[in-house]
Amino acid sequence: MTDRINPYRLAAATVLAAGLRRSTTALFAESSSAMFFSTNALAALTGERHPYARASMHYGSMGHAIAGAIGFCAATRQRAIVFTGDGSLHLMNPLPTALKHRLQLAIVVLNDARLSLPFRGSGSIGAKGAQSTTSLPAWDFTQVGNADVGRRRITRNAEVEAGLDEALAFNGCFVLDALTDPAVAPPIRSRLQSVNTMLGGGSGRRSATAPA
């Protein structure tokens, strides 16, 4: 067990923070391990603490939550928390737009230096070569290029609540870079089962009916 942040704990604290501020704060979860961690945490909440929560479940495009939070903030002039991964944030950087339009956007990054779902999925079928493509370079998301963007890096569980408080009290755009424990798997059993079915049986071999 490492000393890094448990993503389950980070997700639980994030959805709770959004729920406690639900008249002014919306939660957007990225279609990635962030969504699985956060839906797991949402299930544990009671109704009165349940936040306005959005995720793109079916089509599930990477970056939807980040960009969607931009739209939410612009249209309602309220605050959004985006619970996202490092892969999605690399893909779609919202900071210039959020800063220019002075949006109240808090980005909580599950930073584990990998594309977590493809890592788990390729690993589950023993595709070592494919799995090697899922690693990302270590990245410091607090190095954002403009001093007006709030930022904090947290590395331990004990820092989670203080980091979220700071992010949600900040007047403007804030990046909370959370170094999470890569050994903790998201709750994706059914997701892996569906991928195995899609690939023709789960062994990683081409199915008899699949096109050559």
Add this chain to the structure above:
Amino acid sequence: MKDPPMATAQTPTTAPRDSLATAEHQSSRKRPTLAERQIDLIPALGDASPRAARWSGEIPHDAPACCAFGLISAASVHWFEAAVAHPRVRVVDVSLEAMGAFAAIEASIATGRPQIVICGSGPGTLGVQWAIPAARGQGASLLVLTPRTPPELAGTTQIQESSFFSLPPTVGAELFDANFILTSVLEMPRIAVALRHLFARPQGGVAQLSVPTNLLDRRCPKLLDPSALEIAPPAPGTRALARIAEWLALPGGPPAFILGGGCTGHGRELGNVIKRLGAVHLTTPGALGLLPNSLGLIGTSADADVAALLHVARPRCAFVIGTRLGTASGGNDAALLPKDCPIVHVDAEPSGSVGNAPATRTHRLLSVQSDVGEFVAALNALVVRQ
């Protein structure tokens, strides 16, 4: 915990704006350009939208009526110019076209209002399409404005928008609920009504409006007033019936009923309500024999006699049911009815109201999307109550 005060990214609507929309710019045109009309349309449609906002939290009073998301390019300059100048539209420039579309999806879902996405004419057209299936899948209402190079100008200088490498207006069309490929500014009133119907659907709607770049600064004919386009079931207590009650109480002659083939099977109920109102009734050839003693419209210039009668009778309002006024008048215009006569148009199909748009644009219009039988029953109940 109390959140800090919101930062305001836009100039308040009451204050002078520092955009390109200077007073000179605003006053130089007496009639809006096509680009201005399209931007103007969406906040107005949002006001009348029956869709519920998913966000139940606070929304400050200075929140915009809608947002326009996009990444500016040469072909979209007129739209950005119009959007920035609009007092109720918030322009959010993004760094990636798909980001604009994803942002518009969540803005629409949170507020229940249609939102605008402004595209470029080349890669910008394709860039936004990545997000369109998510918009439809999640029930958002979006108008995607796509400029296109007019075919006669393609290849003019061979640089981006003016090169031969322009995309056809149908690219990605299958992703959208509706595609409008504009060829003349005169089509805008009809398109406006079609958008109104599309955005009124419970599941929302995602439409692409493809406009030739050389039309964007053209002046546009007057659009129908979206606030007059009630699209609601005619149940007691709805805004549609309240508007009808108001019009039935206007001064003037007895109401007029113009009945088409869509009324077949509802003659008795229609006869009852017409008798109660002491109304004038006319039928198109499709409804011939529906009611005894109806004035017949034959869809030709011979109907001028009927028009003359109606202008003398000066009905306080007119009901056009199961037909298009264009069909009924034979001239695709509303000359059949006096100009101050408001029109209630009832049709089960949105295309009926859309097709009626050119004919009714000079009148106050209430467009009721309803089964004819249900509408007549509701109208009968209203008349009995009154």
